[in-house]
Amino acid sequence: MSKWQEEKRLVLDTSRKMLEKGLVVGKSGNVSLRLPPDGGRELLAITPSSRYYDLLTIDEIQVIDFETEPVEGDLTPSAETMLHIGIYQARKNINTVIHTHSVFASVLSVAGLEIPSILDDQVTFIGGEIKLAKYALPGSQELVANAIDALGQRNAVLLPNHGAVGIGRTLREAFTICELVEKTAKIYFCSSVLGKINPLPAEAAEVAETFFTMLQSGDE
Ligand SMILES: [Zn+2]
Numbered sequence: 371m372s373k374w375q376e377e378k379r380l381v382l383d384t385s386r387k388m389l390e391k392g393l394v395v396g397k398s399g400n401v402s403l404r405l406p407p408d409g410g411r412e413l414l415a416i417t418p419s420s421r422y423y424d425l426l427t428i429d430e431i432q433v434i435d436f437e438t439e440p441v442e443g444d445l446t447p448s449a450e451t452m453l454h455i456g457i458y459q460a461r462k463n464i465n466t467v468i469h470t471h472s473v474f475a476s477v478l479s480v481a482g483l484e485i486p487s488i489l490d491d492q493v494t495f496i497g498g499e500i501k502l503a504k505y506a507l508p509g510s511q512e513l514v515a516n517a518i519d520a521l522g523q524r525n526a527v528l529l530p531n532h533g534a535v536g537i538g539r540t541l542r543e544a545f546t547i548c549e550l551v552e553k554t555a556k557i558y559f560c561s562s563v564l565g566k567i568n569p570l571p572a573e574a575a576e577v578a579e580t581f582f583t584m585l586q587s588g589d590e
Pocket of ligand 1: 398399469470471508532533
């Protein structure tokens, strides 16, 4: 049995949940979890490329190092692997990355829109506005750099003409971020249709930002 059985199980369960909750269809999107370093080697467990989530098995979750060298599993890891590794390198307290194609987040990414700070929970858990990364081809190093740049110190980012990325310290936390991104995108879209968007009042944003900073410095 793999020494990372429990971690691989969590990645598998999260990828299925992502499908069941409608954040992706078929085999799109991807999930990873940072593993404890092994003999000085930095590792992650990640979903494989082009596998239907409803048929995915625990042995198909790949363990690779930060140079993308395989450690366990013989499938090709997700095409967005470099994005996951790039985020782990940029954000040391982050242990999980989830990339979804949820519908309203994707609508905004197609329209070229970012989501300003409009809701308390958005600011408290995501850290403020949800920015849209500059366009680059999926899987490219340029997209990795653009996404990390737009992510900053917040917990979510939109990928242009594509979808969203949510991050966290645990898979549960990152999954909730992905759900929150979709909820916020939906509310922003509906408010735009109504023709009126009141930004979050400055004092409310300030309180929520204080909570965000507190939450990020504590345990999940
Ligand atoms: Zn994608």
